[in-house]
Amino acid sequence: MTKRAGKAATLADVARKAGASTAVVSYVMNNGPRPVAPETRERVLAAAAELNYRPNRVARALRSRTTGVVGLILASASNPYFGALARHIEQALDEREKLTLIGNADYSANRQQHLADRFLAAQVDGLVIVSADGAADVAVEARAAGVPTVYVHNAPESPRTGRAFAVTADNDAAVLEAVSHLRTHGHTRIAFLAGPDDAGPVGRRRAAWETALSGTASPLLRCAYSRAAASALTRQLINEDAMPSALITGSDEQAIGVLAAAHAAGVPVPGRLAVVSLDGTPDSAYTAPALTVTEQPLRSMAQQAVDLLLDGTSPRPAAQAGLVLRHSCGCSPAQQSGPVAGARDRR
Amino acid sequence: MTKRAGKAATLADVARKAGASTAVVSYVMNNGPRPVAPETRERVLAAAAELNYRPNRVARALRSRTTGVVGLILASASNPYFGALARHIEQALDEREKLTLIGNADYSANRQQHLADRFLAAQVDGLVIVSADGAADVAVEARAAGVPTVYVHNAPESPRTGRAFAVTADNDAAVLEAVSHLRTHGHTRIAFLAGPDDAGPVGRRRAAWETALSGTASPLLRCAYSRAAASALTRQLINEDAMPSALITGSDEQAIGVLAAAHAAGVPVPGRLAVVSLDGTPDSAYTAPALTVTEQPLRSMAQQAVDLLLDGTSPRPAAQAGLVLRHSCGCSPAQQSGPVAGARDRR
DNA sequence: TCTCCCTGTCTAAACGATTAGACAGTCAGC
DNA sequence: GCTGACTGTCTAATCGTTTAGACAGGGAGA
Known part of the structure; x- marks a missing residue:
């Protein structure tokens, strides 16, 4: 008592x-x-x-050499795309009875390294790394320590050896779908809004776009992966009267920034500017106008990453990115359902 | 070698x-x-x-009875408001050299309890709980185990004893600001969009609204805290021609859903419907039109929570929620700066 | 009746760090 | 020269589990 x-x-x-x-x-x-x-x-x-x-799980961990904890390193938690990915990964880990140690690298290779060190010291059973660019391969240390590691979204540049995997989406197919859809709307010159450099998946998307649009004098734009940066760029283009008529954005964050600036400047979308974005986060269904996107299969990528991490193999096939038609591309609101078309409540 | x-x-x-x-x-x-x-x-x-x-931190933890890990339980990571809060909390913990174990309760009291159990078994040094409603006080167990606990956003209903604190924003002041601003735009009947019930902070916001608007026959609306639910409700109101002319939404998620549905139905905002939202997440700066909000001081709340958790006291004063004027309230775009007014890149 | 095998239990050695207690040597002050 | 205070080091107990090894008792099969 x-x-x-x-x-x-x-x-x-x-x-x-x-x-x-x-x-x-x-x-x-x-x-x-x-x-x-x-x-x-x-x-x-x-x-x-x-x-x-x-x-006491700590005592158990010491004796049995397994903590039941997995480290998740995010390039940036502020970006809803990574945020959504993190949610799905945490959920998938939870279903496998693992706890999730989370860390924010803030797009910094140093911080990513620092977090990996601390997580390894904490004896995590595995490491999931969601990085935006091809930063130095953090996994080498993890491998040396015998800790399985999986990259999601972006594969490291160095050749992988030992137990390190990567789960990425098919960026080429997504870009091709976006391009051909905009062509059905009559566009022949289609601009692309890339990141500040060509590292990471958006770089690959840019390359796919370049191949598809070669010889059409379609302009390449660049800005940071943030709404603010995309807004500023858009305002500038409008002021300089350099606005393209069709645009594919490398990320939803950028698309949302473009839309906000266009709205504020009175530039009609899709009338004067058609937009297709390549992430397809839940956010994209609630913009005005609703964004047409190629939806990345975030949930299935997360599931696959966790399977790979814990089992070394995944039974599930890689899901495909799918084009979700909404209104920013020029498809008529009438032929689509309400503003929530393509949106699902997740989890 | x-x-x-x-x-x-x-x-x-x-x-x-x-x-x-x-x-x-x-x-x-x-x-x-x-x-x-x-x-x-x-x-x-x-x-x-x-x-x-x-x-090996596990061995050190066993011997020194402190893990350097803090558990963070989120009502829902899908909601950007909680997501932003989580980011700031994780950052504040990181600055204090603590690792963050994250878990998603998905608005379920059971899952919240389950997560708390697992975190306590993992011997966390502290627990931060971000819950949406007044669910049973998880902290009693934590207290029994001698683990400090802090509630953020929502205080538990049961009287607190021992070492459990709560960091909440001043909801009354925020609502009053929103109401009086809408009145300057000439509105006298101002609807309120609350959550499914009156538990948690949004319930308190609703009460403040009721007091301020008593006797004006301003309608009370309710729906779940999701864009989809708010969109559906808005569509229904439009169809029934029951749309109010001014609306305060209890959360940004709901506001965004309202905006999307209004846009899709061709209802002009703020012309036909003025909207003010009470969260003020970064998202709110990039809607069309940009949302006028009372911005919750998320960063300072997170900072304070972490101070309270680790020191038992916080040197910093509670920051106030502030009204951020954008366009959804009826303020003219001309008198405001661009679409990013009030938006900052965080972290 | 004598093995052999099973079931159920206990004792004690890990796991890898932290840290109190013991102790040897050095040096200052008297 | 003796005492006491430091300094620097080592030995060993401890944190709370897991689990291999030992062992007792009780059938089953010969």
Whole structure:
């Protein structure tokens, strides 16, 4: 009855109260690896309940050399695309009874390295890395430490050896779909809004666009992956009267910034400017006008990454990015359903 | 040179190589608590570097009864308001050298309880709980285990005892500001879009609205905290011709849903419908039209929560929610700056 | 009756760090 | 020269689990 406040009950406390050894108590708590007589089991369970016993995962981790914790390093949690990916990864890990240690690298290779170090010191069972650019391969250390590592969204540049995988979407197919759809709307010159450099998946998207549009004098634009940067660029283009008539943005964040600036300047979308974005986050369904996007299969990518991390293999096929037609491309609102077309409540 | 792959170097390995005891190695690694001769320190450091020694935090945690890990339980990571809060909390913890274990309760009291249990088993040094409604007080267990707990955004209903704090924003002031601003635009009947019930901060906001608008026959609307729900409700109101002329939304998510549906139905905002939202997430600056909001001081709330958690007290004053004028309220685009007014790149 | 195997239990050795206690040597003050 | 205070180091206990090894008792099969 009297519960000593400062002290949590331990295995030994339970054993004492149940009149058994710590070994049997452990066998009961873990259902094994040795059998326990039903009557003893009852006594142990009763004692544990009475003492409000909660196994100390730290001690277990030390002994069994596995913590049940996975580290997740995000390029940036501010970007909803990465945020959504993180959510799905956390969920997939939770379903596998893993806890998620999260960290924000803020697009900095240094911070990414720093976080990886701290996570490895914390003895994580695995590392999931969502990086935006081809930063130095963090996984080499993880591999040296025998910690499996999976890259999501962006594969590291260095050749992988040992147990490090990457789950990426098919960027080429997404770009081709976007281009051919804009062509059905009559566009022949289609601009592309890329990131500040060509590292990472957006760089590959840009390359695919370049191939598809070669010889058409379609302009290449660049700005940081933020709404603010895209807005500023758009305002500038409008002022200089250099606005293209069709634009593919490398990320939703940029598309949303473009839309906001166009709206503020009274530039009609899609009338004067048709936009297709390549991420397809939930946000994209609620812009005005609603964005046409190629939706990245974030959930299935997350699922696959976790399978790869924990099993070394994934039973599920890689899902395809799919074109979701809304209004920013020029498709008529009438032929589409409401503003939530293509939006789902996730989780 | 030959690095044994499967095995990480331990304190004992370093001690052996340096010709010292594990105690001195520990003293060197932690700068204390006993002094070490400079020459010995050198030898130890050299050995550690050569073996690529990384202290095992799990072992340290077991012995020193502190893990350096804090658990963060989110009502929903899908909601950008909570997402932003989580980012700031993680950042504040990182600055204090703490790791963040994250979990998503998905608006379920059961899952919240489940996560708290798992985090406590993992021996977290503290718990930060961001819940949306007044669910049962999870902190009682944490307190029993001697783990400090802080609620952010929403205070638990049960009276707090022991070491459990809550950091909340001043909802009344925010609502009053929103109401009086809409009145300057000539509105007298101002609807309020609340959540499905009156639990949590949005419930308090609703109460403040009710007090301020009593006797004006301003309609109370309700829907779930999601864009989809708010969009559906808005479509319905438009179809039934029951749209109010001014609306305060309890959350940005709902406001964005309202805006999307209004845009799709051709209802002009703010012309036919003026909107003010009460969260003020970064998203709100990039809607069309840009949302006028009362901006919650998320960053300072996060900072304060972390101070409270780790120090039991916070030196910083509670920041106030501030009205950010954009266009959805009826303020003219001309008198405001671009679409990014009030938006900052965070972190 | 004598093995052999099973079941159920206990004892004790890990896991890798932290740190109190013991102790040897040095040096200052008397 | 003796005492006491430091300095620098080592030995070993400890944190709370897991689990291999030992062992007792009880059939089953010969």
